Amino acid sequence: MAFIQVAVPVPLRQLFTYTHDSALEAGVRVMVPFGPRKLVGVVVETLRKSESEIDNSNKLKAIEMVLDHQPIVDGVLLKMAQWLWQYYHHAPGEVLHAMLPVLLRKGESAGPTPQDMLMLTDEGKKTLSASLSRAPKQNACFTALTKRAMLAIEARKQFGAPAVKALVEKSLAVIKEVTPEFKPGAWLSTLTMAEKPVPDTEQSVAIAALNRQHGNFAVSLLEGVTGSGKTEVYLQAIEPLLREGKQVLILVPEIGLTPQTVSRFEKRFGIAVGVLHSQLSDKDRLQVWQRAKAGELGIVIGTRSAIFTPLNNPGMLIVDEEHDESFKQQDGLRYHARDLAAMRAKQHNIPLLLGSATPALETLNNALSGRYAHLQLTKRAGGAQSTHQHVLDARDQPIHYGISQGLLTIMRQHISAGNQVLVFVNRRGYAPALLCHHCGETVTCKRCERPYTVHKAQNRLQCHHCGGMRAMPTNCEACHYNELVTAGTGTEQVEQGLASLFPGVTQVRIDSDTVRGKDKLHQTLDAINRQEYQLLVGTQILSKGHHFPHVTLVAVLDCDGALFSADFRAPEKLAQLVTQLAGRAGRASKPGEMWLQTHNPHHPLLQDLVHNGYGHFARHALMERKAASLPPFISQFVIRAEATDSSLAYRFLQDCKQVFTQAHAIEISGPFPCLIEKRQGRFRFMLVCSHQKRAPLHNALRLALPFLQALPQATKVRWSIDIDPTDFS
Numbered sequence: 001m002a003f004i005q006v007a008v009p010v011p012l013r014q015l016f017t018y019t020h021d022s023a024l025e026a027g028v029r030v031m032v033p034f035g036p037r038k039l040v041g042v043v044v045e046t047l048r049k050s051e052s053e054i055d056n057s058n059k060l061k062a063i064e065m066v067l068d069h070q071p072i073v074d075g076v077l078l079k080m081a082q083w084l085w086q087y088y089h090h091a092p093g094e095v096l097h098a099m100l101p102v103l104l105r106k107g108e109s110a111g112p113t114p115q116d117m118l119m120l121t122d123e124g125k126k127t128l129s130a131s132l133s134r135a136p137k138q139n140a141c142f143t144a145l146t147k148r149a150m151l152a153i154e155a156r157k158q159f160g161a162p163a164v165k166a167l168v169e170k171s172l173a174v175i176k177e178v179t180p181e182f183k184p185g186a187w188l189s190t191l192t193m194a195e196k197p198v199p200d201t202e203q204s205v206a207i208a209a210l211n212r213q214h215g216n217f218a219v220s221l222l223e224g225v226t227g228s229g230k231t232e233v234y235l236q237a238i239e240p241l242l243r244e245g246k247q248v249l250i251l252v253p254e255i256g257l258t259p260q261t262v263s264r265f266e267k268r269f270g271i272a273v274g275v276l277h278s279q280l281s282d283k284d285r286l287q288v289w290q291r292a293k294a295g296e297l298g299i300v301i302g303t304r305s306a307i308f309t310p311l312n313n314p315g316m317l318i319v320d321e322e323h324d325e326s327f328k329q330q331d332g333l334r335y336h337a338r339d340l341a342a343m344r345a346k347q348h349n350i351p352l353l354l355g356s357a358t359p360a361l362e363t364l365n366n367a368l369s370g371r372y373a374h375l376q377l378t379k380r381a382g383g384a385q386s387t388h389q390h391v392l393d394a395r396d397q398p399i400h401y402g403i404s405q406g407l408l409t410i411m412r413q414h415i416s417a418g419n420q421v422l423v424f425v426n427r428r429g430y431a432p433a434l435l436c437h438h439c440g441e442t443v444t445c446k447r448c449e450r451p452y453t454v455h456k457a458q459n460r461l462q463c464h465h466c467g468g469m470r471a472m473p474t475n476c477e478a479c480h481y482n483e484l485v486t487a488g489t490g491t492e493q494v495e496q497g498l499a500s501l502f503p504g505v506t507q508v509r510i511d512s513d514t515v516r517g518k519d520k521l522h523q524t525l526d527a528i529n530r531q532e533y534q535l536l537v538g539t540q541i542l543s544k545g546h547h548f549p550h551v552t553l554v555a556v557l558d559c560d561g562a563l564f565s566a567d568f569r570a571p572e573k574l575a576q577l578v579t580q581l582a583g584r585a586g587r588a589s590k591p592g593e594m595w596l597q598t599h600n601p602h603h604p605l606l607q608d609l610v611h612n613g614y615g616h617f618a619r620h621a622l623m624e625r626k627a628a629s630l631p632p633f634i635s636q637f638v639i640r641a642e643a644t645d646s647s648l649a650y651r652f653l654q655d656c657k658q659v660f661t662q663a664h665a666i667e668i669s670g671p672f673p674c675l676i677e678k679r680q681g682r683f684r685f686m687l688v689c690s691h692q693k694r695a696p697l698h699n700a701l702r703l704a705l706p707f708l709q710a711l712p713q714a715t716k717v718r719w720s721i722d723i724d725p726t727d728f729s
């Protein structure tokens with residue numbers, strides 16, 4: 001009898017031992033009994049022990065079913081799983097589940113699933129395409145089919161469903177369910193090289209440096225100002241790898257995954273690119289997973305969790321916009337995909353390339369200290385000029401709908417010159433608060449103790465912390481006075497204001513209220529680039545990697561909030577946002593400018609950013625972090641606790657603190673309330689634990705965990721551990 005260690009998807013930080021009549025390979029899925037349930041687990045190891053060496057071996061349960069003939073989690077991914085559960089102190093079964101496509105978690109077959117294929121009939125094979133000459137789409141589809149059978153959905157996408165239907169009705173083609181055969185390196189048969197620009201000197205240096213890294217582990221930071229041709233460097237750096245039949249995995253931020261990005265890679269190389277994002281169906285996701293694992297896809301582009309995609313013959317990993325916050329998961333397994341990419345590249349012994357115009361301070365520090373190679377692009381590509389940045393002093397100026405008189409004048413100039421103007425507002429909705437004109441009382445969400453945001457178009461209030469909604473009140477709840485007024489400015493109000501300030505000028509608002517779903521966003525972005533709008537109003541969404549060739553002015557309405565935040569990362573985030581926004585302007589032949597409207601025009605951060613740019617600001621910010629003993633110069637983790645009874649959550653963290661102070665020399669601050677003190681009726685607290693070095697900090701946590709789990713309130717409060725936290729809300 002063999003004893004098998006299985007990662008079972010339950011929130012317990014341990015593996016479970018089961019019996020089986022023979023040894024099993026690591027990475028194979030098994031169905032196991034767990035209490036009254038049956039769960040899909042993953043084999044981690046067959047123990048080399050005999051019955052007498054295992055405690056209570058007669059009480060162990062047997063594996064019920066082995067689901068895979070071959071491991072579906074390969075050696076590197078299994079190592080990654082182990083690293084994840086150790087580093088993030090997470091339950092192994094939950095880690096492995098997070099790494100697998102949903103259908104595989106449920107126990108479905110990992111082998112290729114039969115698919116609808118469109119192919120010629122015998123009659124079709126005899127027909128001359130000339131007979132279809134009056135139906136060009138059918139003709140094109142027919143010609144494609146003479147070369148090879150196609151996936152029915154791809155044929156419909158390419159030639160239109162009516163053409164496919166017509167061919168089938170004419171008995172020239174037929175749709176049959178076929179189990180596809182995946183072939184490693186299949187893309188090599190269609191690989192072509194489209195025309196490419198001649199790289200400039202800096203790009204050439206970067207490409208040559210990356211070429212030298214092939215076949216070895218190395219991490220590089222490509223620090224290139226916005227529009228400097230980073231993507232062009234990626235394209236040229238992966239070209240020789242693809243020719244060798246090696247695969248490339250590219251991670252992009254959630255919002256940065258546009259059809260334009262994907263088609264840039266498809267067009268350059270003439271191959272299908274595997275795309276992975278959160279809106280994919282479970283079936284499609286599994287298919288990309290299978291094709292990547294089999295080595296059929298040369299390029300896979302995906303968001304955060306794509307880092308778990310198996311690869312048959314990997315050549316390089318790329319993380320684009322590596323500073324983006326969406327790479328850190330903020331619940332459950334709180335991993336950082338960028339850190340995981342470094343770990344994975346090391347296991348495969350391949351290079352990792354991190355690209356950004358505004359690198360995270362952690363990454364920049366690694367580049368400056370020589371741990372990462374540092375490649376720089378300091379100029380915009382193709383002769384585009386960089387955007388001039390200015391601070392606009394809003395003090396003592398009349399302000400209409402959040403826009404000062406001075407800014408209005410500048411906006412008018414750009415609009416009358418026939419250019420587009422982008423107005424950035426950091427809040428959606430009409431106004432961030434509604435208050436009583438008589439007594440000053442604000443209308444607040446009782447569950448979160450935060451002011452409701454006013455949504456005028458829908459005539460209701462919404463809490464942006466819990467999503468709760470209510471009808472617009474007419475009277476103050478405290479004094480019953482019937483005049484309620486709004487405070488502050490959101491996108492909806494700016495949109496309304498601009499309509500009256502710029503009558504007849506076309507405008508579009510882009511925030512999560514107006515663009516739900518990826519398609520709507522992409523349609524709107526296309527319409528902007530067709531110049532259907534002159535004024536663009538929106539939130540963060542507008543800052544993410546879009547290419548707006550006709551925008552010449554970016555106006556930031558309010559950056560004062562971030563200057564005084566309690567979060568030590570707020571200045572870094574603001575600087576990244578402002579720089580990325582500036583990067584949207586002046587990307588084509590027209591020069592661009594940016595104005596930051598503020599009541600703190602002399603604030604050193606703004607001055608530094610505007611005059612010296614992100615690179616200078618970031619290097620200075622790193623020195624400040626060092627002086628203040630903050631990450632990346634120390635390591636941190638946070639324990640968060642929340643409960644409807646605030647004292648319960650607080651006491652739990654106090655007891656946690658006690659556990660640590662009794663035994664270990666780590667620095668602990670708190671418990672204090674999270675930046676969002678209450679959410680959905682729960683009070684939230686955190687304990688911040690730090691140490692100069694990572695190893696002792698993690699060691700302390702590992703030793704303390706059993707005691708934390710045994711604390712009296714541990715089962716009464718919701719608590720979690722966040723390693724290397726990036727968000728203190």
Ligand SMILES: Nc1ncnc2c1ncn2[C@@H]1O[C@H](COP(=O)(O)OP(=O)(O)OP(=O)(O)O)[C@@H](O)[C@H]1O
Nearest residue numbers: 197198199200226227228229230231232381382545
């Ligand atoms: N060497 C070059 N010669 C001419 N044009 C180039 C060159 N390199 C890049 N470009 C063009 O310049 C534009 C910006 O390049 P690219 O999109 O690669 O920059 P990026 O740094 O990735 O941009 P972002 O700021 O969005 O991250 C693109 O239209 C690209 O085709």
Ligand SMILES: [Zn+2]
Nearest residue numbers: 445448463466
């Ligand atoms: Zn709320």
